[in-house]
Amino acid sequence: MKDLSRAYCNFFSGRTAYPVFHRRYGANDAFRYPQGFKIDETGKQIYLPGIGFVKYRRSRYIEGKAKNITVIRKADGWYVSIQTEYEKEVPVHQGDEVGMDMGVVWFCTLTDGTQISPCNALKKHLKKLVQLQRALSRKEKFSSNWRKAQREVAKLHQRIGNIRQDFINKVALDLSKKHAVIYREDLRIKNMTASAAGTVEEPGHNVAQKSGLNRAILDQAWGKFFQRLEWKCEQRGGQVIKVSPQYTSRICPICGYESKENRKSQASFECVACGYRGNADVVGARNIKVRGQRMSACGEFGEVGRAQVNRRMETVHGAGQQQE
Ligand SMILES: [Zn+2]
Numbered sequence: 001m002k003d004l005s006r007a008y009c010n011f012f013s014g015r016t017a018y019p020v021f022h023r024r025y026g027a028n029d030a031f032r033y034p035q036g037f038k039i040d041e042t043g044k045q046i047y048l049p050g051i052g053f054v055k056y057r058r059s060r061y062i063e064g065k066a067k068n069i070t071v072i073r074k075a076d077g078w079y080v081s082i083q084t085e086y087e088k089e090v091p092v093h094q095g096d097e098v099g100m101d102m103g104v105v106w107f108c109t110l111t112d113g114t115q116i117s118p119c120n121a122l123k124k125h126l127k128k129l130v131q132l133q134r135a136l137s138r139k140e141k142f143s144s145n146w147r148k149a150q151r152e153v154a155k156l157h158q159r160i161g162n163i164r165q166d167f168i169n170k171v172a173l174d175l176s177k178k179h180a181v182i183y184r185e186d187l188r189i190k191n192m193t194a195s196a197a198g199t200v201e202e203p204g205h206n207v208a209q210k211s212g213l214n215r216a217i218l219d220q221a222w223g224k225f226f227q228r229l230e231w232k233c234e235q236r237g238g239q240v241i242k243v244s245p246q247y248t249s250r251i252c253p254i255c256g257y258e259s260k261e262n263r264k265s266q267a268s269f270e271c272v273a274c275g276y277r278g279n280a281d282v283v284g285a286r287n288i289k290v291r292g293q294r295m296s297a298c299g300e301f302g303e304v305g306r307a308q309v310n311r312r313m314e315t316v317h318g319a320g321q322q323q324e
Helices: 002-012 121-138 144-178 207-220 222-235 280-298 306-323
Strands: 029-033 045-048 052-055 065-074 077-085 096-102 108-110 179-185 239-243 268-270 277-279
Touching: 045 065, 096 144, 096 280, 108 280, 121 144, 121 207, 144 179, 144 222, 179 222, 179 280, 207 222, 222 239, 239 280, 268 280, 277 280
Parallel strands: 096 179, 179 239
Antiparallel strands: 029 065, 045 052, 065 077, 096 108, 268 277
């Protein structure tokens, strides 16, 4: 009932499509026990109401009080996920502030020049995946060979997902340890990766290019990365601040001149007005940081343009002179 309720809530708030029934060979088979389960002292058995004692392998110790348990079927077996509750003191973070620019060539670029290369789990396994999917399509549906082939496809998907998850966790942990405040672009991934083909009335431009970009963005799982990063930073007393990404890639960090011309190529930035040259991704990260700091200094959220800030400074200045 909880899952059904959430499915409808997600649908009515426009986040997801209309709920569908569970499929017999669906990928995510899961159920939850809000109470009544028991975990054996030795950590080798778990008691699930209605099923009884089940052998299990403990991957980590349980910290705090176990609140509920979810049993999930994945391609290679059954997993249990135990939710716990405990008090934890949040420390004060001693790290610095940093701006972060997301990209496809580099997963992310920081203001200090650090660049992290993407893991591209799907890209690496795409050939194998296509091969397995082709084998599956040749089998007679619902036959036992078809089922076997389907398991192989599911296993590869799980492997790709695991590699991606591992990469995300490592990067998020590393960043959350080093930096107290991380400014990131407020990207709408859903809009960014919307079908490039467009509609019949309004066909899209550069369809092949964009669908390649979409796949790259989805493969890198930015959405999951941001979630993880926020959570990790919160635990360490850090903070992630979202900043409007408008024109961050084409504003000069030295003189503030904004033009499409500044961006000569994908990788390099050259200001038309003052001649400043630099790495385009680092420039993006610097602009994000500056905008984020200005936003938090003004106590204002949303888009703050350079002109607006200048005007406000003038009025404050003017008022001071009148008092004198
Ligand atoms: Zn310039």
